[in-house]
Amino acid sequence: MGFAGIVLSLGLLMYLAYRGINVLILAPILALLAVVMQGDLPIVATYTQVFMPALGGYVITYFPLFLLGAIFGKLMADGGAARAIAEGIVAKVGAERAILAVVLACGVLTYGGVSLFVVAFAIYPIANALFKRADIPKRLLPAAIALGSFTFTMTAFPGTPAIQNAIPIPFFGTNVFAAPLLGTLAGMIMMVGGTLWLNRRAAAAAARTEGYGQHKPTSADSSFSDEAGLPSFAVAIAPVVAVIVLNAIFTYLILPRMDASYLQRPEYGGTSLSSLAGLWAIIISLTIAIVMTLALNWSRFADAKETVNAGTMGSLLPIFNTASEVGYGAVIASLPAFAIIRDAVLGLFPQNPVASLAVAVNALAGITGSASGGLSIALNTLGEQFAQMGREQGIDPGLLHRVASLSSGGFDALPHNGAVITLLAITGMTHRKSYSDIFVVAVAIPVFATVVVILLGALLG
Template identity: 50%
Template sequence: MGLFGILIALGLLIWFAYRGWSILLLAPAAALLAAALSNQPLLAHWTQTFMGSAANFFAQFFPLFLLGALFGKLMDDSGSVRAISRFMTERLGPSHAMLAVVLAGAMVTYGGVSLFVAFFVLAPMAQELFRAANIPRRLMPAAIALGTSTFTMSALPGTPAIQNAIPMPFFGTTPFAAPGLGIVAALIMFGFGMWWLNRVEASAREAGEGFGGDNASPLDTVADDQLIRERATTAREFDPAELRHGQQSDSLPPIGLAVLPLVAVVGINLLMAIFILPSLDFSFLAEERWGATSLSAVGGVWSVAVALASATLILILTNRQRLPALRESMDAGANAAVLPAVSVASLVGFGAVIAALPAFALVRDWVLSIEGGPLVSLTVATNVLAALTGSASGGLTIALDTLGETYMQLAHELGINPELLHRVAVIGSGTLDSLPHNGAVVTLLAVCGTTHGDSYRDIVMVAIVGAIIALVAVILLGSLFGSF
């Protein structure tokens, strides 16, 4: 009955979440249902297990949600994201429209700009380029997804994406874990995605298919849509409802100033993770008042937090005149972090209750018994949970909360570098999370004015198939040569 209860609770969570019910209500309700069907104490699981795990996740990662959303909002309101998009448009032009959209998305998201901020800036840019080049509108979502939601989220070393930060406390790694394997995976995702997009574009031209009509909804309407908001805030780290708050600059910064904060994020992150933090004495962290922890458990989050905070300060200092309503923009950025952080924390609390049930031992044993070793079973666990929850960060955290300690033990016994586990887990979370119910997918289709029927096949190819090919390559290379 316990295993049946887990399946029923998970099924209801997915069913109602897909229909727009708030995950803040669904997650504890589904967790309590699973506990009730397992004859477990309900109130204890709610206040001790669910809330304890959710609070722990919030305490660990809310600084990254907060700083990431704040940085993204200020980049948007200062005109920096639009300046980068315009620069790519002017340099590459309609003749390379697909590449321009992909590279613009990659540049801003690898530099720390929140995904939904990128969506709402890149969609008008892509529409302009695709119309000029007479490329079908239906390919816009796939081009934007390739640049924003694949290799810059899960593969490139040092990416400040929350998904790349989540494994760090579990495995004692840094944002630059397995850099060589990450670069290989990024090249595969980018190469495969561009090959597919160019192939489909060529086929469309041969068939005489052009851009099509202008049927996109106003961006403010999309941002305020409650159904989109519920799904989006579970999927990623920015509440799209805050995009219309604050005030955008009428003038755009020079491209050098626009790119400077992005370079600062990557550069300072590297300095903190590889050079500065390891050179300092943090032995005091072992004391009880600091949580009896270690630098390896918190250093990764610290390096990303310092990088985002420093880049935000640089952004404000270099663009102060382009931020006419600085307080309002900062308030909107801060507010944009709250609902996503609490939503993902609720998913983590649900996972903690499920993991505490006696029947979960059957699930754990099944996952660990999958043939191919720990790398394959970790891949299956993160893929399945990200797919079911529609959230890469939520699925990844649940997988590592429930199985992370076991995988670290296996890594120690089998001589597997934790950095390899880190990179496999992150890439694994960024594959099947892009199923039709994913909030990022729903939002992207809305801002581009297309439907699942129009565009989802191409999103599958660039965001799922390409990522799975890269993941298989990383597992094979990691099994043969270890982490590099």
């Protein structure tokens, strides 16, 4: 009954989340359903002593990243920098390469720390105009935005400030530049492979004389208008570049030279700088980028205070959604029946824990429909075991970090994924029209890239 309770709970979490019920409600209810079916366990105590501490621990660790990322993205959008970057890339690449232009514009913004939701809203009007001018079917537009926004810059390219690249840091003692060569290779597989796929689909549609098609305007179309006084491309992209460059400087040059022996004292958690440097570097880099964005675009904000406030409030729901999924995972992991699942996952590839890690993260990301949620649950429940197996087998912690991050961006983009549903709403498309191409560029190709990294990691040690 305990194992059946876990399966039923996970199935309901996936189904009801797809039906639009908020995970803040779902996670504790379904976690306690599994507790009830396990039997002989205190329900209220499990909620207050297991679920809530896990939720709170996640918020304590990652809230600064959610907060700063949301503020930075909102400033980039409201100050016109996001649009200026998109138009600059289109001008360089050429409107005739509409798909590549959209992918690159989304990639530059998300690699610089702008939220994928902000990017989707900012890029869509320009991308839609490009597709219409090039007579490319609009049904391919969501896949182009998805490819640039939540694939290679979310999980693969080293240094990306995405939360999916930060979550593995405390578990493996790494930083956001973990396994840089393998990460870059995986990112190029996703970017090039996805772009080639979409161009091939566009060419096939052109051969059938399909064209852009007839579509009703969306709310994103009607809310977007030309604005005077956009920043230059150089001014717009400066904070984006700063995030990556400063991240590397603080990670490799400044923080390692600091005397942080005080961290060993109980009031500072009894920890070490190596376990915190990765997170500190992102926090400092995003903070400086926010100040840069404000300074460079001050006159372009209608109300800078309101923009910062909106970004602040916009960070709350995403982090509490993810933290609730972490609390859910902690409850499931505390159940005696979870030992069946744990032993099965760890025993899949006993000589290759990297492959077992990939399966665990992909499965949980697919079930929850969330890259960060699935990754957090997997590492909070099994991260210590994978780290220990890696040490015993001499596996580079950077490889474990990169594979964990890559795996979070595979099955997460199934139809019930919140980002997929939001993207389709923004573009005015439906699952029936556009999801098959989203699946190829955001699920199939990223999973293939992850397999390549696992194989190369095994060969290279």
